[in-house]
Amino acid sequence: MRHPRRLFAGVAVLALAASASVVVVRLQQGGSTPGSSAAAVETTPPGDLTDAQKAVRKREVDAVLARRSAAVLKGDVKGFLAAVDPKQPQLVARQRTLFTNLRQFAFTSLTYFVGDERPAPAQIAQYGPTTFSTRVMMRYQLTGLDAKPVQTDVGYTFVRRGTAWVLVTDNAIDETLSPDGHRQPWDFGPVAVVHRGKVVVVVDRGEKALGDKIAKASQGAVDGVRRHWPRPWNGAVMVVAMSEPQVLSILWTSGAGRGWTVAAKAVSLYDGDPWTQRQTAPVSSRIVVNPAVRKQLDQDLLVHEMTHVATLRLGTRAPLWLVEGIAEYVRAASIEDDPKWTVDPYRKTVRTKYLPSMKVLPGQAEFNADGDRAYGQSWWITSYLEDRLGEKKLAALYTDLAQHNTTQAAFATILKKHTGKTAPQLVAAAKTFRG
Template sequence: MINQRRRLFAGVAAVALVATAGFVVATRSGDSGTPRGNTAAAAEASGSLTDAQKVVRKREVNVLLVQRSNAVLHGDMKSFLAAVDPAQSTLVARQRTLFVNLRKFDFASLRYSLADERKTAALTEKYGPTTFSTRLMMRYQLTGLDASPVQTDLGYAFVKRDGRWIIVADNAIDGTLSRDGHRQPWDFKEIAVVRRGKVVVVVDKSEVALGNKIAQSSEGAIAAVRRHWPRPWSGAVMVVAVPEARVMATVWSTGTGTGTGWTVAAKAVTLYDGEPLATKTTPPVGSRIVVNPSVRKNLDQDLLVHEMTHVATVPIGYLAPVWLVEGIAEYVRCHAIEDDPHWTVDPYRKAVRTKYLPSLKVLPGQKEFDVDGDKSYGQSWWATEYVASKVGVKGMASLYTDLAVHGTSPAAYESIIRKHTGETSTQLAAAVRKFKG
């Protein structure tokens, strides 16, 4: 039996390309493939390209990228590795592992394309003036998981040798890429992918037994979310529980704040289809649950319930306030715990009433979460319990939906709060502080 205190509090702080050497894709500059003049060749050799020559380069490299995406979809490792510099054994080995990992997923679609050039002096000095370092876009859809395609960025460097482009670096410009996106589960050591119903669990190749255990817990967590969240949800989810801490660039400890135990145990990483570095203006496509490597072998089901509530609610919209986003996840988690007559959240309830409510002046925002996570999670849960007691669970879900879609400004936020609760946000905070539950 899981320790009660651990069970009650485990989820509180949880929130939140393409090689066998020898064959190289052959492309030549120019629209017709005819030999070019000495001027064009000299310009390319010096790295001083005109805009027209850059258009040709983009077309040539995109041809290579199409071949690589097709190689993944059709299981052709030789074609995937064909454009990797054969002189770099470490790079070839890393790309081979990437191919093996990608083939373990069921891609409904996959496309790589060029984005923007990222000139890097160190790479040019190392590989010569034709070096082309650039962001790539990886747009893909996983069968049974993604309702529509999602997009992330990668960083590669290409060099032209003997009229052919080859990949010479696949990680040299990582620091300029999106924080969450470019370090995917398939980008490091070899993995195992465990499937159970609509659940996909990604673990280290040596930890299949752990993957099966997490998959089983995930099915129970999905059932709990469906019991306590009234809106439809397919239950399709990916849980990433690998030893590599860099996956999706998660920061596993805040390093600040006064709350006890303020270490992130897992988080739901939101996925979009669009420029990864741009301000998000469209609804999310979905989420992946990423587990802190240090807790992956002792993952509690109620922690998964919290994170899967995020997976169920995120596609609605991205404008809901953090107190309601996290409050609903805690609401579902706590009610799921009390589905079992042998468990209770009374200790947590008591802590919220005695320690966290007396100081509540405003419903917690990101600033409050950053300062004291424990308190902010507790206050957010209690605020959600209050809203559910006042307007019902379906009313609570309607409030979330309205805010997630239409909460575009402080004025809109206040109007929506008043419409659904009959109170201003200030009155709501005061009522939450007095609420006994």
């Protein structure tokens, strides 16, 4: 969601502090039987390995990775660091930080396995012919947060020394990783993890007070969503509010014309290679807060993003105006649950400033051209639909579109079925709605 000028009164603001974090990544150990075909790997240039030798190498490194994941689950820091190059104290320190971070999360399951090799000539020049740089897939499920396992990728460089594979670099091939699949919260500096009910908040270490404030606001936001989104949602969500701007590789600006600053975003997570095109609904999600606006973080912004989390698993085919319109509708409705607060200033601005120019249901072009206007128009259209249909039937429209909106013809049919209107008729009706 963008961070608009606040057009309504009285939302309690959290004063948030920020501190610096350092970047990094991760991994672990292995061995082979002397005299096996693995021995040939030690002296064969990487480009000359046979398929059989590559299979042996993969099997051996997978064994290292299996011990790595087991060490995390058992809390065995010695086992976790066993394969890390002891000659590199900075690498060991980063890996120790990674272990400490990971142990603060409750994993239902965790596995690492070799993905695809990523040649890194500079690493071969530095470490020799047995150097093996690869994407490593991390498949995991967080207890209480992820209904199913999700997958991310990290990049590691291993070298064979004697009968063991040693991790020598954990960031040399980062540029080859998926743009939004890696850089999880635990991949940077030390973190603190705060739990409040089913809400999990991740902040920088030393900022637990900040985490507590965000957790309290997040729980209030969950309650607001559950009051106004009639579909089942258990309220489980992770909010990442770290000072590190690269968590989950979020871009903090959007729009091509009068764009906007993204204050927070619900990031979708999938089970599968993060590089592949997503054909299925997301498995889980995280809310990531822009470090630059953390001091202005407020509950209504969290309501907007948590609405996205609540609707995410229904499907991803709903049109943009309804996706953002639902989130804005729930946000505004939750504010007005408290008789002391109102969105009347926002209502007036949308009615007088944004509605007269509305000619179509806002799509990507409209959001790119003027984010504030497109969000306001989407909220108004959705509020009109709620006024005519009620929240349950509005949710039914969203669900049908999220799952079955595959073509323009399908969209027109679904819209007519639920609203009795075509798209132009809906625009015209919304413009006459007084709000």
